[in-house]
Amino acid sequence: MLQRLRSLATGRTAVIGVPYLWLLVFFLLPFLIVARISVSEMENVAFKDLVSFKDGLLQLSLKFSGYQFIAEDSLYFDTYLRSVQYAAATTLLCLGIGYPFAYFMARAKLTAQPALLMLVMLPFWTSFLLRVYAWKGLLSEGGWVADVIVGLGLDQLLFATGLIEAPGRLMNTPFSLVLGMTYTYLPFMILPLYANLAKMDLRLLEAASDLGATAWVAFWKITVPLSKAGIIAGSMLVFIPCVGEFVIPELLGGPRTLMIGRVMWDEFFSNNDWPMASSVAVVMVLLIIVPLAIFNKYQAEAQEARR
């Protein structure tokens, strides 16, 4: 019996160990390499060793100029801030569109649900790059989406709120960028929300109704709190990749929408300054890890609560 328990425990450790091993090899190690580069000094094309021993002198040389530069030059801070803002706006839009979408999917007839789910995933069958590129045509002058927006006079509204620079010009603006990111990341919001809402016990809503709650009150007091895990999961899946997004700002963004992904690209490939680029990357990862850690903590607590 004891032996069985022990072998069970070993088996469990092994199973739990696999994702940790994955994280170690494909996340922690690369991150440490990047972190090491960010504090290295360049010597022609190679990095100097961090620790050197010469003439009886053990030297640890860490070069923090990259971080110093990030702290001093407001370009970096502004770009980080802008990235987070665009990512946050995209997340909120995805939540606003995705929640009702997922809700009606989860409440649709059981026989219709697989088809609806298929429709949400259908865009993945086309290259992401092509789909984003298509928006260029749709939003440029003469594109039918642009025509509709201008025809309805919505461009005046977008101009008034500062989302586009001039009425009638939709491309390469914060508007086109956020539109593209929302379009791309919407399924990542819908899927976890749907999974969460579909397994909800509908008798809880009957119980709420029985106790005097209207459908609206029951939605806010029961459905929304119970889907919190789904909301958080969806938001993380949208927010995290959006912060570091490179392709969509390149294709749909403009001079006003410089995001941190682009800055990193420039440091790596235009300036060839790997330590500087690595510093930018490290700061970005830390920026993303904080919300992720909060999410994990919440998940762990929810798991604990379910036990």
Place this chain on the structure above:
Amino acid sequence: MSQHAVGVAAPAAFLQIQDVVKDFGGHLAVNHVSLDIAKGEIFALLGSSGCGKSTLLRMLAGFETPTSGRITLDGVDLASMPPYQRPMNMMFQSYALFPHLTVWDNIAFGLRREGQASAQVNARVEAMLKLVQLGKYAKRKPHQLSGGQQQRVALARSLAKQPQMLLLDEPLGALDKKLREETQIELVNIIEQVGVTCVMVTHDQEEAMTMASRIAVMSEGSFLQVGAPADIYETPATRFVADFIGNVNLMDGTLAIDRPDHVIIDCADCKHYVGHGITGTEGMAVSVALRPEKITLTREAPADTAFNATQGTVKEMSYFGSFTVYHLALASGALLKVSQANTERHVDDALTWGDRAWAHWSPSAHVVLTA
């Protein structure tokens, strides 16, 4: 109440169900049902799954709309009232407690919807927790409670708003047998203490018998019989009811002699002398229902073997502690169930497998069924 053949005299109706029908696309889940329930009654809808009892309860709560018919509470037609406006609360099967709220917030949920002042809400929740003796558990979440405790939270939640009517859907279905027996009594005590009128749905006849003051036996959407537990048990109206409630021996026969004060019925294995008249004509086919505990089993033949007695061989014996059930194989091959109380600890010469024995009963033991 005249449409129900057997039943106690109906007091003034509080809840009235008038000719209610529920049609689920051609399937009549509830088929022309009428019922009056008096204030303060604990009424049980008893039937096996799919008999329409839950649909009827859900129509009372407002989760289903009757296809036709009327439901009134204290004279007010409920048809236009959505569930959240009805002055009745339901205790759901397996409780449907809100998992993200504490015990306290679960109980307060309904009160807060009424917009009561928080002091008032607190006092009421406090009183409810005291009623179900869960004061210590106010800050716990439902999943941190045992099944019995969850059941009591559900009860407190459904009583918090002081409903005019309490609906119970399989109130003890999620509890194990031992706990169920204890909880039955506790539940009835609380309901009576509060004095709320109560309609419960159950498939468990024991639960219905011990808790309810009146029972409606349902099958295929209709009431077969409405009455007090003892009436239904001792005077079942149909073969179905006799068979559904408790154990019974059903014997088919013909009405041989019909007199105002007695009848004689011929069956395959014996002649029954029934000590009261029935409505029927000589020669008609009838059934005789005989409860196992109303039969006496002896080795020796009774004084009169012409009527209400038959001989057989003990085929099966099931020992239940307080009583033993014998299956007696009769001459025709039919099995007669006889239950004998074990009043002595040891009986010399006790009946055992293969023994020949006489079964006999009194003229008032059986019920003659014509339906």
